[in-house]
Each structure stands twice: as structure tokens, then as C-alpha cells.
Amino acid sequence: MAIAQDISFRLEQLILDGGLTPGQKMPSERQLATRLGVSRAIIRESLHELQGRGVIETRHGKGSFVARIVPVDEGSTGDSPLQQMFNGHPRTLYDLLEVREQLEGQAAYLAAERATDLDLHRITRAYEALEQTNPLTNADPDHSFHQAIVEASHNPVLVHVLSGLKNLMLLTVQASVANLNPQEELRKAISRHHKRIYRAIMARKPQASKRIAMEHVRFVRDAMHDIEQQGTSILRMPANTPESGASTTQN
Amino acid sequence: MAIAQDISFRLEQLILDGGLTPGQKMPSERQLATRLGVSRAIIRESLHELQGRGVIETRHGKGSFVARIVPVDEGSTGDSPLQQMFNGHPRTLYDLLEVREQLEGQAAYLAAERATDLDLHRITRAYEALEQTNPLTNADPDHSFHQAIVEASHNPVLVHVLSGLKNLMLLTVQASVANLNPQEELRKAISRHHKRIYRAIMARKPQASKRIAMEHVRFVRDAMHDIEQQGTSILRMPANTPESGASTTQN
DNA sequence: TTGTAAAACTGGTCTGACCACTGGCCATTA
DNA sequence: TAATGGCCAGTGGTCAGACCAGTTTTACAA
Structure with missing residues (x-):
């Protein structure tokens, strides 16, 4: 397209x-x-x-x-209370991940439960591609992996909502934090998470899949939180930074 | 120009x-x-x-x-890609509630944890209004109650996503099922759920709040599922249906 | 403290380049 | 002759960088 x-x-x-x-x-x-x-x-x-x-x-x-x-005929509220809440309350990456934690967990659960053979095959292929890349520098395989899982849930609403959240992240995140800071330790942890999620789904263990997926998101969330707290020095990028990959934190 | x-x-x-x-x-x-x-x-x-x-x-x-x-002149939305996605997809309501289960649960959890005094006051007021109406015939107080809880989570993303899902329900549901079928038994069950959710949040018990809220959504989901299975006659609405109230299953 | 000018945003426009798709022309081939 | 395949010009699709024109913020001088 x-x-x-x-x-x-x-x-x-x-x-x-x-x-x-x-x-x-x-x-x-x-x-x-x-x-x-x-x-x-x-x-x-x-x-x-x-x-x-x-x-x-x-x-x-x-x-x-x-x-x-202007809604069809509604003589509705001029300003939704929602809008006010949003204006004074800048959404944070943390809020986003708080929601994603639930949804990714549910997606993993349903995927383990409902995935067809084709779904499992797709997930496997995405996982293998993922293993050969650094998720902190290239978010695409990472995204594909998670996407495959979500789609295996066979819940179009879930797919839709998570896709929206991902877009939101792209707009919200002030420069990807993680991929500017390729910390080996972080990388390994994320890689380990992926392996565990992958195995749990392939073993068709819904509860375990959900738990691990939620832990994964929470881990990323906490990591970002820590990084943000540490001060802004991390956010400084070199003037000539190549935006290679331009990847954002997919987690 | x-x-x-x-x-x-x-x-x-x-x-x-x-x-x-x-x-x-x-x-x-x-x-x-x-x-x-x-x-x-x-x-x-x-x-x-x-x-x-x-x-x-x-x-x-x-x-x-x-x-x-020839343009209809009005910038009327033809078919949003989203809507297309849901047309001809009868499982959608179920899918929607499957997602809402997670999010409402999380909202209740966070509300119990983070609600300010003002939040609790709002929730209380909404709850009291709710007690005096039949949730199956008038969804507005019901909506206000849930809305108050979600807002007490202090997570704008959560507020937004759930608000979006609610809109989706309005688009998706072909006639509200429950409120066409005012079964006393259902009404009582829902009322009981509300009371338990209310108490758990006021008592600031996050885990309990979450559990009960999720049970509530699941209950509604199962009820709808049952009703849908019973035959389609329920779903037929009179041609000239006034969308008065236009209440959808708020639960 | 107050005004005002500079700086640092924002959208508006232009240029020239390269890629990807379409369709027609034409030589090669069956 | 008819079909195949490659070539090429034309068209939309995308990009990078530059500069102009309003708007808002910052900072410095009075």
C-alpha cells in the first residue's frame, strides 16, 4: 500500500x-x-x-x-470531561505501557489457546528472525513477533486496539530511549523474555504465556521509568546521529 | 490564501x-x-x-x-475502515467484551489504588444514582458509574481506550440485546455486581476490585453469548425503532 | 518590572532527484 | 503469423534539503 x-x-x-x-x-x-x-x-x-x-x-x-x-444530532457536551483530563494530564509512556501490559498478556493467553498451526508457524518464523537481530537497534522483527502473537489471538478488537497503542507510542515517546542506549544487559533480558514467551505459546500454556508476557511489558516499563528518572543526559543524542532503523521502543 | x-x-x-x-x-x-x-x-x-x-x-x-x-456533499464518513472490519463479523461483541474485561479490571484495580477523595466522592454519587434506576432500561447512570471508576485510575490512556471501545460498541451492537430483554434475574445480578465493585473500591482493595470487575464483564459477556445463541428473534428490532436512549449494554 | 527584539518554533512552498508501476513499441521466438 | 519478452517513456510515489512566512517563547535592555 x-x-x-x-x-x-x-x-x-x-x-x-x-x-x-x-x-x-x-x-x-x-x-x-x-x-x-x-x-x-x-x-x-x-x-x-x-x-x-x-x-x-x-x-x-x-x-x-x-x-x-459535531455529532449527528446529539445536543451533546461541548467539552468532554475526557478532553480536560487529557489536556492537564500529559499521557506518559508509563501509562501506555500500563495498558499494554494487560492487553499483551491477554493476547498471549488467547494465542496459546487459539493459535492455529499456521499461526504457530508464523510466530516461529518471526521468532527466528528476531533471534538474529538486536532488538534495541532494529525494532521491526520485534514488532513482527509481537504482532504475530496478537493476531494469533483471533480477536480483531485486540489487534485493533494494540495497533492503535503502538501508533500512540510512536507519537508519544520523546526519542526512543532504549535504542539510544544499547545496554547489553537490557538486550539480554529482553531476548530471554522473548524466548520464554515463545516457548509458553508453543507449549500452549495460556496462563504461563499471559504471565510471562505481562512480566515482559512490566520489565520494559520499569526499565524506561528508571532511565527517565536517571536524568536527561541519556536523552541527548549525538548531533550527527544516524537514525538508522529509526526504531522506536517496540519492546 | x-x-x-x-x-x-x-x-x-x-x-x-x-x-x-x-x-x-x-x-x-x-x-x-x-x-x-x-x-x-x-x-x-x-x-x-x-x-x-x-x-x-x-x-x-x-x-x-x-x-x-457524485459526492453527498456532506463529509459523511462512508465506511470507516474500522467499521468495515466489523461488518460481517458477528463475533465482535464478544471480542469487544473480551478486551473490556481486561481493561475494566485494570481500571478497577488502579482506581482502588489511586483514587483521590474527590474521585471516591464522584464514584459514590454515581453509584447512588445507579441504585435508583434499572440498568437494563437506562444505561446512562450505569455508564457514569463505570466512567467514574475509569477516571479514578488516573491513566488517561486507559480512559481513552475504554471510551473508544464504548463508541465501538455503539457502532457494532445491532440493537442492544440486554435492554430489550429486561429479565429480572439479570438485573439483580448486575446490581449485585455493582455493589460489590463499589465496596471493593471504597475499601481500597485493588486485587478484589479487579477480580470482581472482571467477573462482572465476563458475566455480561456470557449472558450475551447465551442470548445470541438462543436465536435471533431477540436481535430483530422494529423497523421504526426510536433510538431513544440509544443505550447499549453499558454494564 | 516592563517592552521589545531576537530566537526558536510552526506551517507553506520550491527544487531536483530517484524509485515503482503502467502501457506501448518492437525485436525475438515459437 | 502470433505470442513472448525486454525496453522505454510517462505517471504517480517518495525523499532530502532549502527557504519563506506566520506564531510563540526567550532574553535582554530600559
Whole structure:
């Protein structure tokens, strides 16, 4: 599929399914380009499409904003309490992972329970590809692995929600923390987690799969939390950093 | 006015005023750029906007074509890709509740753990209002109750995701099942659940809150499942159904 | 403390390059 | 002759970097 279409789809999904609320400001075009790993031209084309659909509004020098949707006939609340909560309460990566912990756990559980032979084969292939890469420098195989598991849950809602959260992460994370800090120890721990998750699912042990998957997310969450607390020095990237891979923390 | 907007306006004029008819091919982007005296980037952004409005369609390697369908004028959402996903997918309600089970559980857990005095007060007020209504005929208090709990989790991501799922339910559920079938027994069970959830949160027992909340959702899920199995007659709603209340299974 | 100018954002536009797909032309081949 | 295959020009798709034009924040001078 064309990238621009994919991007506008993801942006719309993000807006509709819980990422951004009406009136809220979207990240700048340059930020979006960086975080989604595409050029600014693509971002602009996608934004124009959403503009055409009335999903967003753009103002020179200020930014793009989610359009206030006037519901069909509802004489509804002008400002949802939700929006207020969001504005004063910047969502954090921590919040995201708190939710993901539950969903990834459930996905692993269902995958262990419902996976077909084809699903297991896909998971295996993704796992093998994963073993040969450094998850901290290249998030793609990592993502594929988790994605395969989620899809094996055979719950489209779960797939959908987790996909939305992943997009949210791309927009939220202020520079990927982990992949700028390729700590060998962290890498090994994550690798160990993957192996355990993989084995539990292949052994069709739902409870174990769930437990391990949740532990995994919690581990990543705690690690990020620690890193954030340690101070900002870690976040400084060298001026000439090659964004090779441009991977974000997939965990 | 921004050039891109001007261009897309002129292009649309061109189409509407008879310059081009539906199905007809438009000049190439490079030609348009030359003739209108702007860069190709602008042309592309304008075309994307028209694309978003459904005025044209673009095919790689071939060109852009005037869309055959006459626009409904309103920026009415045709079919969101999401909705498509759920059309013809009868398991969806079940899938939805499967996900909600996890999230409502987590919300209850966090609420019991993090709720401020104000949060507890809100929950109490919502609960009291709830006690005086029949949740099967009026979903609003029910919704408020659950909403108050979710907000007390102080996790905006959780709030958002659950809000999205609720919207999804409104789109998905073909007629609310439960409230068409006001079975006294069901009503009492749900009421009992609410009381237990309320008490567990007020007592600040995270684990218990989570467990009970999950049981609650699972109960509703199973009930719906049973009802669906019993035959479709229940799902038929009168043609002229007033969506009054439009309450869906809030539980 | 207050004003104002500079700096640091944001979106708007342009350029020129390269990739990927489509369709037609044409030589080779069966 | 008819079918196959490669070549090539045209078209949309994407990218990087540059500069212009509004907006907001910062910092310094009065």
C-alpha cells in the first residue's frame, strides 16, 4: 500500500480510537515525519487528505488540530470531561505501557489457546528472525513477533486496539530511549523474555504465556521509568546521529 | 490564501464546471504544475485534499481520475475502515467484551489504588444514582458509574481506550440485546455486581476490585453469548425503532 | 518590572532527484 | 503469423534539503 495512505490511515485511527481528542493539537509535521519514519512531504500529503475529510484543521504557524466533530444530532457536551483530563494530564509512556501490559498478556493467553498451526508457524518464523537481530537497534522483527502473537489471538478488537497503542507510542515517546542506549544487559533480558514467551505459546500454556508476557511489558516499563528518572543526559543524542532503523521502543 | 487551497479549489471548479466529467483522466501532476505555475508538491497536496473529499481517485502509474460517485456533499464518513472490519463479523461483541474485561479490571484495580477523595466522592454519587434506576432500561447512570471508576485510575490512556471501545460498541451492537430483554434475574445480578465493585473500591482493595470487575464483564459477556445463541428473534428490532436512549449494554 | 527584539518554533512552498508501476513499441521466438 | 519478452517513456510515489512566512517563547535592555 502507498505509504501516504498508510500514514493517513494511521493518523486517523489514532484520532478516532483514543489517541487525540477534538481540539487537541497534533504533533508538528517535522515531529510526525521523524517519529513515523517518513518524509515531511508524505506527512503533508496525508494531512491534506485528512483535511479534505474534515478530520483536522491546519493553521499557519500554529499547527494542525483535530476538528471538533459535531455529532449527528446529539445536543451533546461541548467539552468532554475526557478532553480536560487529557489536556492537564500529559499521557506518559508509563501509562501506555500500563495498558499494554494487560492487553499483551491477554493476547498471549488467547494465542496459546487459539493459535492455529499456521499461526504457530508464523510466530516461529518471526521468532527466528528476531533471534538474529538486536532488538534495541532494529525494532521491526520485534514488532513482527509481537504482532504475530496478537493476531494469533483471533480477536480483531485486540489487534485493533494494540495497533492503535503502538501508533500512540510512536507519537508519544520523546526519542526512543532504549535504542539510544544499547545496554547489553537490557538486550539480554529482553531476548530471554522473548524466548520464554515463545516457548509458553508453543507449549500452549495460556496462563504461563499471559504471565510471562505481562512480566515482559512490566520489565520494559520499569526499565524506561528508571532511565527517565536517571536524568536527561541519556536523552541527548549525538548531533550527527544516524537514525538508522529509526526504531522506536517496540519492546 | 494558501496556494494549495487555491489550487484545489480551482481544480474542483474545473471538474464541477464541466471541464472534466466523471471517469475522465486529469492531466498529469507535472503538467498541472507547469500549467498552473506551482510546484508539483503543491499539486500533490491539493490532489490529496480532493482525494480526501472523494472528488478524485488516483492510480499509480496511470493518473488521477474524476470520481464517478457524485459526492453527498456532506463529509459523511462512508465506511470507516474500522467499521468495515466489523461488518460481517458477528463475533465482535464478544471480542469487544473480551478486551473490556481486561481493561475494566485494570481500571478497577488502579482506581482502588489511586483514587483521590474527590474521585471516591464522584464514584459514590454515581453509584447512588445507579441504585435508583434499572440498568437494563437506562444505561446512562450505569455508564457514569463505570466512567467514574475509569477516571479514578488516573491513566488517561486507559480512559481513552475504554471510551473508544464504548463508541465501538455503539457502532457494532445491532440493537442492544440486554435492554430489550429486561429479565429480572439479570438485573439483580448486575446490581449485585455493582455493589460489590463499589465496596471493593471504597475499601481500597485493588486485587478484589479487579477480580470482581472482571467477573462482572465476563458475566455480561456470557449472558450475551447465551442470548445470541438462543436465536435471533431477540436481535430483530422494529423497523421504526426510536433510538431513544440509544443505550447499549453499558454494564 | 516592563517592552521589545531576537530566537526558536510552526506551517507553506520550491527544487531536483530517484524509485515503482503502467502501457506501448518492437525485436525475438515459437 | 502470433505470442513472448525486454525496453522505454510517462505517471504517480517518495525523499532530502532549502527557504519563506506566520506564531510563540526567550532574553535582554530600559
